[in-house]
Amino acid sequence: xxxxxxxxxxxxxxxxxxxxxxxxxxxxxxxxxxxxxxxxxxxxxxxxxxxxxxxxxxxxxxxxxxxxxxxxxxxxxxxxxxxxxxxxxxxxxxxxxxxxxxxxxxxxxxxxxxxxxxxxxxxxxxxxxxxxxxxxxxxxxxxxxxxxxxxxxxxxxxxxxxxxxxxxxxxxxxxxxxxxxxxxxxxxxxxxxxxxxxxxxxxxxxxxxxxxxxxxxxxxxxxxxxxxxxxxxxxxxxxxxxxxxxxxxxxxxxxxxxxxxxxxxxxxxxxxxxxxxxxxxxxxxxxxxxxxxxxxxxxxxxxxxxxxxxxxxxxxxxxxxxxxxxxxxxxxxxxxxxxxxxxxxxxxxxxxxxxxxxxxxxxxxxxxxxxxxxxx
Numbered sequence: 001x002x003x004x005x006x007x008x009x010x011x012x013x014x015x016x017x018x019x020x021x022x023x024x025x026x027x028x029x030x031x032x033x034x035x036x037x038x039x040x041x042x043x044x045x046x047x048x049x050x051x052x053x054x055x056x057x058x059x060x061x062x063x064x065x066x067x068x069x070x071x072x073x074x075x076x077x078x079x080x081x082x083x084x085x086x087x088x089x090x091x092x093x094x095x096x097x098x099x100x101x102x103x104x105x106x107x108x109x110x111x112x113x114x115x116x117x118x119x120x121x122x123x124x125x126x127x128x129x130x131x132x133x134x135x136x137x138x139x140x141x142x143x144x145x146x147x148x149x150x151x152x153x154x155x156x157x158x159x160x161x162x163x164x165x166x167x168x169x170x171x172x173x174x175x176x177x178x179x180x181x182x183x184x185x186x187x188x189x190x191x192x193x194x195x196x197x198x199x200x201x202x203x204x205x206x207x208x209x210x211x212x213x214x215x216x217x218x219x220x221x222x223x224x225x226x227x228x229x230x231x232x233x234x235x236x237x238x239x240x241x242x243x244x245x246x247x248x249x250x251x252x253x254x255x256x257x258x259x260x261x262x263x264x265x266x267x268x269x270x271x272x273x274x275x276x277x278x279x280x281x282x283x284x285x286x287x288x289x290x291x292x293x294x295x296x297x298x299x300x301x302x303x304x305x306x307x308x309x310x311x312x313x314x315x316x317x318x319x320x321x322x323x324x325x326x327x328x329x330x331x332x333x334x335x336x337x338x339x340x341x342x343x344x345x346x347x348x349x350x351x352x353x354x355x356x357x358x359x360x361x362x363x364x365x366x367x368x369x370x371x372x373x374x375x376x
Contacts, residue, residue: 181248
């Protein structure tokens with residue numbers, strides 16, 4: 001009799017453990033399902049948000065207002081002549097909205113570049129500061145040119161391709177540009193040492209600096225000091241260059257972030273890249289919902305089983321056909337559309353002719369000083 005009671009107790013205990021394990025597994029499966037779906041939604045929203053920022057920079061590059069010309073404002077006082085254009089955005093067949101990014105007061109303020117420009121024009125401007133400024137300015141102009149060229153090329157692709165495919169490609173371009181920045185920084189470090197051959201002769205405290213060449217045979221002791229500084233900079237370059245390599249890593253990031261502070265005009269309203277994200281999420285709502293639905297169904301099958309998976313498919317189909325009164329699968333009505341315009345980049349003209357990439361290495365003031373130095 002006692003053996004029978006023991007067997008019954010063991011069976012009851014096993015049933016309780018099975019129920020407890022089943023309950024625990026069910027809670028674990030539900031938790032995994034919810035976690036996966038929430039994670040998928042966050043990733044999808046972040047992906048389309050980054051695509052919206054890329055799309056804005058594409059339109060910014062087409063507008064051609066980035067400071068890419070070293071002989072133009074904001075690097076100098078020469079104001080560039082930039083063609084004012086409108087760009088296509090939120091295209092629907094042969095129609096689109098129009099985004100305009102003007103080169104006005106809001107979009108022509110450059111804090112760091114303007115600070116450098118003001119210092120270069122000070123009467124007591126120093127050669128060593130100009131040496132560092134020339135390196136940083138050249139790197140900034142180089143990175144703005146990379147952004148302007150690559151994103152203008154990207155802008156020629158259909159908008160759906162830019163939104164859906166290009167964020168990983170843009171990330172690759174950015175990583176490759178870091179390598180180019182390191183190489184270019186090393187070149188600039190030595191190429192801009194022509195500043196050690198110059199001295200500011202303006203002692204009046206007024207007007208702009210007056211630069212004259214200096215020579216090693218000069219009896220001026222301050223010229224020997226500058227040569228001594230240059231000598232140790234070269235030694236430092238050969239043995240301790242690594243700490244300075246943070247500069248070509250920071251400058252590209254700064255240039256990209258600065259692109260996100262431009263303003264545009266869409267349908268008569270001022271928009272920023274971040275406010276454009278909201279428009280992206282609205283105009284690509286159907287695509288986003290389809291992707292989320294796909295991940296919900298996948299998670300239901302993998303975490304909750306075939307029955308839950310079939311139930312999720314049926315639920316989503318009922319929502320799609322409007323049985324629950326939701327319209328999340330219906331695109332928003334497109335408004336303010338007009339025929340497509342050209343995707344070509346706006347023309348930019350500067351009062352001083354700009355040089356080619358290689359020409360900037362071997363021409364202009366820097367190239368002249370290098371040639372003079374070699375000749376001497």
